[in-house]
Amino acid sequence: MITIHHLQHHHSTIVHHNQTRIKPPSATMVNIQTNTSYIFPQTQSTVLPDPSKFFSSNLLSSPLPTNSFFQNFVLKNGDQQEYIHPYLIKSSNSSLSLSYPSRQASSAVIFQVFNPDLTISAPQGPKQGPPGKHLISSYSDLSVTLDFPSSNLSFFLVRGSPYLTVSVTQPTPLSITTIHSILSFSSNDSNTKYTFQFNNGQTWLLYATSPIKLNHTLSEITSNAFSGIIRIALLPDSDSKHEAVLDKYSSCYPVSGKAVFREPFCVEYNWEKKDSGDLLLLAHPLHVQLLRNGDNDVKILEDLKYKSIDGDLVGVVGDSWVLKTDPLFVTWHSIKGIKEESHDEIVSALSKDVESLDSSSITTTESYFYGKLIARAARLVLIAEELNYPDVIPKVRNFLKETIEPWLEGTFSGNGFLHDEKWGGIITQKGSTDAGGDFGFGIYNDHHYHLGYFIYGIAVLTKLDPAWGRKYKPQAYSIVQDFLNLDTKLNSNYTRLRCFDPYVLHSWAGGLTEFTDGRNQESTSEAVSAYYSAALMGLAYGDVPLVALGSTLTALEIEGTKMWWHVKEGGTLYEKEFTQENRVMGVLWSNKRDTGLWFAPAEWKECRLGIQLLPLAPISEAIFSNVDFVKELVEWTLPALDREGGVGEGWKGFVYALEGVYDNESALQKIRNLKGFDGGNSLTNLLWWIHSRSDE
Structure with a gap:
């Protein structure tokens, strides 16, 4: 298993000075100023999986997702489950299994349990295609289509759909099996709707676009040859009005969905749908919160509830959703400035920290730890600016040039950035031959974490030295586009939004590793820092769309952090036994909540707090804006x-x-008495933080 963090993890407009706050103006966010022709040297990785096994050939010419909600479907045998709200989906042996998961919880972990409530299959036919395997024929932000070419089945897996939708492309007999016993089985007069109840208390509804004749035994339902659309939905409880809702919206089905970042602090979901009527989908708690902020023509069905590890999912009727978060002001410096009487103490620490900077003494060649050293030094520049103490800036500027340029020029000894054409992204020299090298960066782990630190340094250096920024702009934008590319047509070197997940509204860090519980993310604060750093780079280059996109993703990542990683006293999102014992998450998975860390046990609470705070910067104030929660934590x-x-x-x-x-x-x-600091932190930075807190 690839560990995301090692135990050593112990652990513009050119804008100046204290009070400057930038709110990105309204602007489209797709036209980021980039030189799409620049890529780092090409490499052939020896450790990356082959994407041609599960992606249809027409998709292979474009960069492919490496942190997606369906990643397990394209790794190894493609048979590990994925959570596609509200169901767990598993595909294997020419069949697709559907589970409305139960949940197990303790004070240490919460996870959803997969049981194959329904398994749908059809006889193998002579059609060409990988026998016994699925093929991904299309995907989008909010959906993936799984085809079984040899069985005439195509599944439209749309996130948040209470219905599983399958297209039977040729007249084909179907089989639906269950691990439960079928207690009752009935149909309407036209044989276009069936209701079946299992001995585990579940009731399922099946809708067909034309009459279908179903027969059943104790644990299997079979059909005559059928072609058309079938939709299957769990009835969340026995309330007849919920069945009426599912009946009403059963005919209109989505086949794909895209998240559009059209303006700052706003995401719009648009679905491609088939047939008549309105579209019914499910929203998680953060969706509901942001829907209420937006200008929406949707109807929220509060009573229609499906259980989810992310909180109750409720029905939303509408063809598009507008999700709006509060504006976030991106700042180079502290929000309220440093108390005048504290300047001398910080300057004293700053002088010592700058004096100790020496690029020739850096021993690490790992991209993560190296990036942290770059960002640590960049913090010293901005603190010096804020203190109006320019004497130390030339030395830090030289240090930043000496440490950043070799990575941009490809001259760094022992490592460096390369480009992988197979999946479409930057990998490191170490990562190209070792799946564990650079904490799995070569298999697309943690890209936003590592690159975020480099981008922070590049942004600060460009702010200091615009001519330097112009010289290295192609490389700088290549790095930021690795995880911030919105349009693969405009920039075909990189996939779309590598780490940020537009449905759950936060990032994933897990890369191309098969995990039973799907994607995962440990350090939300490093994710926030990556998007924040991109916004700062936009300020440094005067790139309004980049400021807007970076600020928007920063704001959304913070909302996701507060919703799912911060565990408040008396909170009801998670089970009582978990909430009583925890104040912050360790690793959050798409199908699990874990108090343990990749690099430390759950009892090391200081690590759990620290990994959700570092790197300490002005944006940290926005992550931890709830003072009552901070005190609890x-x-x-x-x-x-x-x-x-x-x-x-x-x-x-x-x-x-x-x-x-x-x-x-x-x-x-306590800070004055510390004898050491995290590799990305310094006494100067801690004193800056303490002395820039408000007395209010």
Whole structure:
């Protein structure tokens, strides 16, 4: 298993000075100013999987997703489950299994349990295609289409659909099996709707576009030869009005859906639908929150509820959704400025931290740790600006040039950025031959984390030295487009939004690794930092669309973090036993919630807090804007600092930083006594944070 973080993880407009706040103006977000012709040197990876096994040939000429909601369907045998709200879907042996999952919870973990409630198949035919395997014929932000060419079946798997929709392309007899016993079975007069109840309490509804004759035994339903559309939905409870709702919207089905980033702080979902009537889909809690902010012509059906690990899913009727988040102000410096009386203390630390900068003494060649050192130095520049203490800036500028340029020019000894044409993205030299190299960067793990640190340094250096920025703009944009590309036609070197998931509205970090529980993400704050850094790069280059897109994804990632990673006292999203014992997530999976970390056990609470805070920067204030929650989180964490065997000083620094949000003086004394810092942090940065907290 590839670990995302190693134990060592211990752990513009040119804008100046304190109070500048940039709210991106209304602008389309697709025309990011980029030189699409530049790519890093091409490489043939020896560790990447072959995409041609499961993607149809017409898709192979375009860059392919590496962190998608259906990633398991194209890895290894393609037979691991994926969570496509509200169902778990598993595809194997020419069949597709559908599960409305039950849930198990403890104080340590929550996960959804797959049971094949229904398995749909058809006899193998002579048609060409991979026998016994599915083929992905199309995909979008909100859907994937699985074809079984040898069985005449095509499944439109649309996220949030209460119906499973299957197209039977030629007259074909069908088989639907279940692990349960069928207790009752009935149809309407026209044989276009069937109702069947299982002995586990579930009731399922089947709708057909033309009459279909079904027969059943105790555990199998079979049909005569049928062609057309079949839709299957779980009835979430026995309330007859919910059955009437599912009846009403059964004829209109979506085949694909796209998330459109048309204006800042807004995402619009548009579906391609077939047949007449209105479209019924399901929204998770963050959808509902953002739908209420938008100008929507939708109807929310609060009573129609499906259970989900992300919270209850409720019905929404409408052909498009407008999701709007509050505007986020991207700033180079602290929001409210540094207290004047604190300048001397920070300047003293700043002088020492800058004095110790020496690019020749860097021993790491790993992209993650190297990127953190670049961003750490860039923080020193911005703090010096904020303090109006320019004396140290030339040395930091030289350090940034010495550390960044070799990666952009391909001269870095021991590693470097390369381009993989097979999936469409940047990988590292180490990662091209070692799946575990650079924490799996070569198999598309953690791209936003690693590259975000480099982008932060590039943004700051471009702000300082616009001529340098112009010289390296093609490389800079190549890096940012690796995970921020919106249009694969405009830039065919990179896939669309590699890490950010427009349905769950946060990022995934897991890359091209098969996981039973789907994609995962540990460090939300590093995801936030990546999009924030991209917005800053937009400011440095005067690129309004990049500022807008970076700011929008930053805002959405923060909303997702607060919804699903921050566990508040008395919260009802998760089970009581989990909520009582936890204040922050370890690793969040599409099908699981885990208190453990990739690099530390759940009991190391300081690591769980720290990995959701680092790197400490102005945007951290927006992630942790709820002071009551911050106090809950710190008080939950502090006892862990007395753990037998000791706690790393770097992790303590992050705990004290958050303590400073509500108890400035106590935190300041503790920070002054620290004897070490995380590799991406510094005493200067911690003092800047503490002294820029508001007294309000």
